[in-house]
Amino acid sequence: MADVAEKAGVSRALVSIVFRNQPGASEETRQRVLRVADEIGYRPDNAARLLARGRSRTIGVMFTVHQTFHTDLIEGIYPEAERLGYDVLLSAAAEGRSEAKAVEALLAHRCEALILLGSDAEAAYLDELGRRAVTVSVSRRVPQARVDFVHSAEGKGVRLAMDHLVELGHRRIVHIDGGRGPGSAERRRAYRAAMRRHGLESEARVIPGEHTEESGIETGRLLLAERDQGLPLPTAVLAGNDRCAMGVLMAMTRGGVEVPRDLSVVGYDDSHLSHLMPIGLTTVRQDARLMAEYAVRFAVERLEKPELEPREAVLDSKLVVRGTSGPAPEAAR
Amino acid sequence: MADVAEKAGVSRALVSIVFRNQPGASEETRQRVLRVADEIGYRPDNAARLLARGRSRTIGVMFTVHQTFHTDLIEGIYPEAERLGYDVLLSAAAEGRSEAKAVEALLAHRCEALILLGSDAEAAYLDELGRRAVTVSVSRRVPQARVDFVHSAEGKGVRLAMDHLVELGHRRIVHIDGGRGPGSAERRRAYRAAMRRHGLESEARVIPGEHTEESGIETGRLLLAERDQGLPLPTAVLAGNDRCAMGVLMAMTRGGVEVPRDLSVVGYDDSHLSHLMPIGLTTVRQDARLMAEYAVRFAVERLEKPELEPREAVLDSKLVVRGTSGPAPEAAR
DNA sequence: TACTCGCACTAGAGCGCGCTAGTAGAGCGC
DNA sequence: GCGCTCTACTAGCGCGCTCTAGTGCGAGTA
The missing domain is CATH 3.40.50.2300 (Response regulator)
Known part of the structure; x- marks a missing residue:
């Protein structure tokens, strides 16, 4: 980043502004910075970014390998998250890799929200998760836990x-x-x-x-x-x-x-x-697409208004x- | 981390040592630190860790949603990566989310190595990736590119x-x-x-x-x-x-x-x-399991010995x- | 002329860790 | 007593970025 700044004849802060697409840089400088960055192959480091920003804007998705319905859901999660400006991290539960392990990996990566696809965790654990991060449980309904639910009728x-x-x-x-x-x-x-x-x-x-x-x-x-x-x-x-x-x-x-x-x-x-x-x-x-959209939307809305109570979406079945x-x-x- | 250090009556550095499982802390202190950390719900921040360490020890896996063979592979990748002390990040290509996009996400998270499952990228792009990060292509063989290959006969x-x-x-x-x-x-x-x-x-x-x-x-x-x-x-x-x-x-x-x-x-x-x-x-x-193991091993070995030339594994088919x-x-x- | 305002830009602190270089003290041989 | 080593621990810099609080400057206003 310092290299880009120097080569473009601006400060690091300005480079940061450009890469965050924020106002405060003239169109001319913007173009110059981007060109220089491209030349030396610079791309912002997500880890540092996340660290400095204090927020990760990342949604972690736990799914189970081989559950084909989960891949249907994942397909719907990506576009909706992108639309709302969030990043998505996937973590799979599999044989030898428990759901808890998959979730831990997501939390270590500082996901702000968790979307659990077809979790079979206990209510107490879910509730604990729900208090630690905004959590949405898809397909599984556990009313005792402080998490959002999305499931079909x-x-x-x-x-x-x-x-x-x-x-x-x-x-x-x-x-x-x-x-x-x-x-x-x-x-x-x-x-x-x-x-x-x-x-x-x-x-x-x-x-x-x-x-x-x-x-x-x-x-x-x-x-x-x-x-x-x-x-x-x-x-x-x-x-x-x-x-x-x-x-x-x-x-x-x-x-x-x-x-x-x-x-x-x-x-x-x-x-x-x-x-x-x-x-x-x-x-x-x-409707996998719709379920995915609801899940992401619930997570994002509660992330942006933490005082919101967890909600439940029951989607129609056919x-x-x-x-x-x-x-x-x-x-x- | 500072909170844990204070509450346990040690320095931050000592907490760091404990969490990295490094020698330099007495068994007694170690237990105390871990107990305190658990109490206040502390867990190391991956992003900060990664940033400070300079290395992420993370392998990024690009796969295609709905390709069931890929989930078979993923199931094999996790344990092998864990065995070798690496973290795994998944990124899916799907309709509306190109392979390149999925790979960019992995790179932005500073994955040191990429495992591409059934990539259909062009040789030039693969080669470029191979020069930017250690890259392993599974199922797809593109001899012109500087990447490892794992495929079956x-x-x-x-x-x-x-x-x-x-x-x-x-x-x-x-x-x-x-x-x-x-x-x-x-x-x-x-x-x-x-x-x-x-x-x-x-x-x-x-x-x-x-x-x-x-x-x-x-x-x-x-x-x-x-x-x-x-x-x-x-x-x-x-x-x-x-x-x-x-x-x-x-x-x-x-x-x-x-x-x-x-x-x-x-x-x-x-x-x-x-x-x-x-x-x-x-x-x-x-043999998905074996292919996954080879892929991870190739990546890790080349990560640890960068002078190594890319290799190719051809596994038996039945x-x-x-x-x-x-x-x-x-x-x- | 003196002022305010908005725009383009910058200095520098700080995010949460890892790591290097160090200290303090105990134990040991001479 | 001295120097030495070893263990247990600490101070503090720096990773690459974001963000707050600025600065400087030209245009508009009284």
């Missing part, structure tokens, strides 16, 4: 899916839940309520699971094993999310069950995956009917 | 896939290439060579494409349209990567073509996707036969 999504299945004549509908995963509790509850509402209470069955393909495969195998022991196969499966649904599809198809003739499968997320199945996955659509859902087999109606 | 992978198809009796094998995507040139070349070697030169056909599902779908539709005009459908498709293969599968299945009875499809990457298809995608396996490849239809043999 889980209840509505499940209700739409269940109505669709019941309308197709299904009665033996099982739900594979997402364990402690984001949204799981709400979806489970909504499933039970829907079964009750349709008078299918006695058929209701929640199989514990996770938001992974493996979990779907496992559950698929379990159901096949039950069938081989003479128990009836369900005619429809409402999976905890798309990945789990894909796992179910895979296990079932391998086991000779034809979808959707013998079995209907409904996912949740409308992540990138849903389009991939040759026949298309029937799923509940969450059912997207594709190829994996069809009429229940006559025999099972 | 594309030639071998394609050869294995082609031998497999030919052995199954396929003759009309088309290749959808990946445009300027990483590895595409090598795969294309290897495809042509394999066709020649098997005396199928006259059947060789490369359809321009991309490494996306959309491209696969498009190509699938193209082939179906050709069929409807009376042209023969190929009996096998070697896609540019798994995503493209998924697209082909989807388009074809929708068009009433049964896989693998009427058509065999082979992908490339063995990314997470490959397991997802109900019948499993036959694909060429690249064919993973799953459900999407089968014997060619009798009529086409």
Whole structure:
């Protein structure tokens, strides 16, 4: 920076002004400074900048590798953050790298706000985070914690899916839940309520699971094993999310069950995956773009008005009917 | 830091020593400092640290959102970087956020090394990056640029896939290439060579494409349209990567073509996707873990010995036969 | 003429650390 | 007693920037 200043015949302060795009420099000097900077390959050091400024204007995003819905969200976070003049730092949770570790990395980089995609942290930890930095939890709702929430209308999504299945004549509908995963509790509850509402209470069955393909495969195998022991196969499966649904599809198809003739499968997320199945996955659509925008906006607004109370955005869900859902087999109606 | 020092009754320097895990503090003092720090919620500021130290010990990783193979790689990068004492920063390229933009963000954060996952930048740009920072290109080989390369044996992978198809009796094998995507040139070349070697030169056909599902779908539709005009459908498709293969599968299945009875499809990457298809995608396996480890190691080694010349690692490829490849239809043999 | 104002620009403190050069004191051999 | 080494600790500079409080100057105003 000093080199640029000297070569352009101005002070360092002026160079700073130019690079911050602030008023206080004549157009002529501005151009000269930029030209000189370009010549000697100068670019401002973010770390020093951040340090001097006292503010980082950086939003940290924690996501989980392999969660395709998260990448959908990330895609929406970048442009909105940029529009509002914020930088984005990504940190992934993965096998061997816990969510807490990923978050620590973000905090060490002095992110002012955290956006947690599908966190499965405990309420106390979330609350602590929320007090340490502006925090937005996407997909996961933990009312006890001092954080903003952005999620879709889980209840509505499940209700739409269940109505669709019941309308197709299904009665033996099982739900594979997402364990402690984001949204799981709400979806489970909504499933039970829907079964009750349709008078299918006695058929209701929640199989514990996770938001992974493996979990779907496992559950698929379990159901096949039950069938081989003479128990009836369900005619429809409402999976905890798309990945789990894909796992179910895979296990079932391998086991000779034809979808959707013998079995209907409904996912949740409308992540990138849903389009991939040759026949298309029937799923509940969450508007990733909109969720991302809300998350960023919540964070920024609370950053700029710290006295604001955390808020909650519940975005609409829609059912997207594709190829994996069809009429229940006559025999099972 | 000053607060911690005061409360613990030591100097700032001593606190610094404790947090850097350096010798020069008694075990007793160390514990006391750490306890006090925890009490007042102090954690070192990465930016200041980086600034004072002059080195960031940070590796920047550029990846493309939705490229599932990239998330496989990221999962391998974290532990290896941690093992070697480096921090990792992620920056995603996405629609509306170019690769260059993602890289700039990393450089502004003073990453000492860049790992580019499947870059499709021009040679000149890569070379420039390579001179500005230690750069490792994964999957993409650009010998003219001063960067390290880590990729798998594309030639071998394609050869294995082609031998497999030919052995199954396929003759009309088309290749959808990946445009300027990483590895595409090598795969294309290897495809042509394999066709020649098997005396199928006259059947060789490369359809321009991309490494996306959309491209696969498009190509699938193209082939179906050709069929409807009376042209023969190929009996096998070697896609540019798994995503493209998924697209082909989807388009074809929708068009009433049964896989693998009427058509065999082979992908490339063995990314997470490959397991997802109900019948499993036959694909060429690249060892993501190993590639990630090599990438990090190359970066770190060159960071610590700047006089080192850039190197190249070519990792073995394997064919993973799953459900999407089968014997060619009798009529086409 | 004396003044105010706005514009272009500058001096220099300070952001939170790391690091070098140093000190103080204990232990040791001679 | 002296010098020596070793351990535990400290003073204070400087990393590359931002930002506040200025300075100097020409134009406009009373």
